[in-house]
Amino acid sequence: MKGDHLLVAFAFWVLASSFASAYDPSPLQDFCVAINDTKSAVFVNGKFCKNPKLAIANDFSFSGLNIPRNTGNQVGSNVTLLNVDQIPGLNTLGLSLARIDYAANGGLNPPHIHPRASEILLVLEGTLYVGFVTSNPDNRFVTKVLYPGDVFVFPLGLIHFQFNVAKTNAVAIAALGSQNPGVITVANAVFGSNPPINPDVLAKAFQLGKNIVNDLQKKFGGNNK
Template sequence: MIKGVHFLAIVALLSLAFSLVSTFDPSPLQDICVAIDDHKSGLQIPKNTENQVGSNVTTMNVDQILGLNTIGISLVRINYAPYGQNAVHTHPRATEILVVVEGTLLVGFVTSNPKNRLFTKIRKKGDVFVFPIDLIHVQFNAGETNVVAFAGSSSQNAGAITIVNAIFGSNPPINANVLAKAFQLDMNFIEALQKKF
């Protein structure tokens, strides 16, 4: 009787372990979608960086390339003017890997609570950096020349939340009293920031 109970317990544990392993990270691939149209991605074309942040992101995700449907990847090209940045942001659905193909770029991310530790590196031509899923990260051209980088993500649509836009440009706006208390700033200053967005 005891041997039978042990056998059943072992079978139950193995079944549980197998079900966890087999369902932990299933492949999103259910079928493939071959894009018939000869679509030019535009990733070879430098984009205009004359804007407030001094950068331009050319996105190639499932919205632009139908063949990415269910594949689980996407790509962007980022052009940076001198001292331009890809505004502080996060990707809620993907890890990002970035490679610098021209220039020098300061990159980094902040770990989650409670430590909120900043990790930064200087990346030059050919260097790679990984931004873990959903962590706030920064990309800044600290030089006097243009920078070009390509980044791939582990999602057909990584999503992007630009932190400053989300906080100060939400619609409807977040109550200025709430933001003043959260940032420990004067409410007039918060209202001035909200008007910029």
Template sequence: MKSAYFILAFCLLALASPLAYASDPSSLQDFCVAIDDHKDGVFVNGKFCKDPKLAKAEDFYYSGLNIPRNTSNPVGSTVTPVNVAQIPGLNTLGISLVRIDYGPNGGLNPPHTHPRATEILVVVEGTLYVGFVTSNTDNRLITKVLYPGDVFVFPIGLIHFQFNVGKTKAVAFAGLSSQNPGVITIANAVFGPNPSINPDILVKAFQLDKNVVKKLQSKFWWANN
């Protein structure tokens, strides 16, 4: 009987642990508009909250996602995020949005991952080849060519990409299941951190010649967001 109580208590503790969350914690109030000044705020989920009685429409508003972005950069794409940094009222609500512009003939949103969010993407213009790679159980590549009106989901934490296979520009919008999903662009993180990763580590990890690794580390790795 004692062992049964112990198992029950362990399960309850596991469910109560922050590690059990699959996404941002649920809010226990209507909203928690983020502010930088901690003197008059309460710290909730990584941000301080203003007095809800002082909330205004601008705290929940962003304008400009209809404006095309410049894609004249090394990867040929630009990501415009709308997360808690742009809309303070998103704090604790567990959701955010991005617009992605892709240049014609190969505009690429490079392989990357969102450590805190699943992404659902809808194409509104152009043709995109998209995909993600499953975890190390089989590292399977799952891909699809998308057209306007098509929707695709990238599971949380998995490496994914979008590539413009059309001759004209492409535009997509994506929702993410976090107020601040984060992004890790693989090439940038591996070959472009400051300070650099020891080349010997990358030589062994990628089975590359050391000169190749050093050449990759010397490149300027573009952040498209």
């Protein structure tokens, strides 16, 4: 009889532990609208899996990350992301990799967030001024100047950036804790949304004149007509 009580108590403990530790998996997309029609549905939070017996080395590799990328754009940087789309073997492994090239004298990876990943950055060449801002209400700015061989961590979901302060090109490698980390570049999202955000909203939020907001929306492609 005593053994039965112990068994029941153990079963309740296991059940309670299961409920306490259960949670929804982290999303790998911005949103997932429920749908009953499977013909119109897509598979999310990963991809369909190949038969493991048919996997080959090329499913787990990528070549050419050593090649410098073109930084001749407005911000002077270029991000080469290797996620599950480039390396199928990353599926379900929860990580991805990126090479970031920065132009000399001010190449910038602009303020942005990764909604689904923390990031660890390794500087290979150049001198980078980096930082992130903590969440409200503190909004504390954590910053450091990095040199070749230095490493810096950007926590999940926080606004961060890298800026090349050297007279030579810079290169860094970033590892991210998701097979599809996503990226939201702050200025592009706010001033270049489609359709554009009402300029009255942005003028009040950023304490700017409406003419300045209109000009920024033109520059970022979110022009209100």
